[in-house]
Amino acid sequence: MSSYRCVFLMGVEQALEYRVSFFLSMLSAAFPIIIQTAMWNYLYGHSDAAAIFGYQQGEILLYTLLATLVSQLVSTGFEWEMNSDIKMGGLNKYLIRPVGYTGYQFFRFLGQKVPRVMVIVPVMAAIIGLAFWQGMPVSAGRVLAFLVSLGLALLLNFSIFYCVGLLGFWLTDVDKLFGTISVVLTVASGGVFPLDIFGGMVEILVNLLPFGYTAQFPVNIINGRFGWARIGAGIAFQIGWIFFFACLGNVMWRRGLKRYAAVGG
């Protein structure tokens, strides 16, 4: 366990290595919030948007603010390094060390999140406090359920992108494919807009597929759209999908290793 603690601390150090870059990254997360807040304020100020989209103005604004932060919090990036390890033979050194590659990636991923958490959590707390002050149905129980679902969302996103990274065993050039997957999953997770505003089939798909459980689901707990039954079912879906991707990752890892040529490294 102490080796994973070292990997975790290494992740923290790596994330703090380029501080200007880190803060520019964090600042850039504020820009989509400005764009979307301006758009929703305009639409709700000039039309009966609540009836059209099914969200009250407070709900959609809270969604816009929190979805961007949640997306930042659960975002990955290790899949590129996994691909490089597989292609360049960097994986070799992990195969002979007394540390599991999955555990290594997971604890480093958690470590790299620490500075982000330290910036995002106070902002999130302030937003939730403001929402409570504005009379939105925020309660201690909801905050707790939100935190649980946020932790599960982090795990789920890690499991999804771990499987994406393992595609490097089979595909030759994945750089642009990773870009596509990342963009598509950002949209599918509700990280840009809540997809249930489009109603019908889109809403059913969002409820069934795993991606909405990485951003849209946690945010809709805190903004009061979901009742407790829906929250319970959603958390069960999150656990189920984590289990599914963990098993899939395990199978992909074992099969991938058989194909691994250990070139370079």
Next chain:
Amino acid sequence: MKRIGRYCKLLGIFAKYSLMSALEYRVNFVTGVTVEMGWMVIKLLYVAIVYKAGINIGILTPDHILLFVGTYMLMTGIFMMYWGNFSSLPGMVQQGELDLYIVKPVSLQFLVTLRRLDFAYLLPELIAGTAMIVTGWRLAGLPAGAVPIAGFLFYLACGCLLAYSLFLLPYILSFWIISAGGIADISSALWDFNNMPSMIYEKWFRRIGTYILPVFVITNFPGLFLMGELSPWACVWGAAAPALFFALSRALWKFSLKKYSSASS
């Protein structure tokens, strides 16, 4: 004039080699197209929301907005075509790769920022953007004479020069800071302010985005010219801003180059 002709010829050669490379690595080309299509989906979500709400934004009807977003998509395609050169600049500075180019008998800025052109990013945005511009133009009943078309194309060209100059500025910072991930994030977030017509923002914000950091000039001015909504002063600014920012980017480039230490080469 002879010099401009020489550089146009060089640009043609860069385009030819980039196209040959794209045709050689076809899978890479196809995955590039799919990445860009993913980003297009996000832009189209904004249009879908405006059409779903069915309201005007100031003087803009949803059909006008279609034309504005179409212009934004077209400009994105053109910008993305050479953006890869910008994003590789920090790596070149760090690893001393500029040495190879610095000795060539052409402008270093021209060579480094335009040598590779990615047609995979241009293609989907060009097709979808042009289709949206033509459809929005027709549905909104805008004039289609020689003067409006020439004016629209003129402000498109000005927008291209301004996009190049304005968005090169943050990348020049890579001569000072080592990790440039944050630069890429913040400049792409700035670019996304054009997801919606500038009229959706507050007046003070619009003024900053038009006169101080003129991102709104890039994609809003062609459409506003067509609608006859550009004041004489704005018409002049639309043509002057690209020249001004191009001069600024040249000056900053030359100044920054003195900082280049040719390390690691």
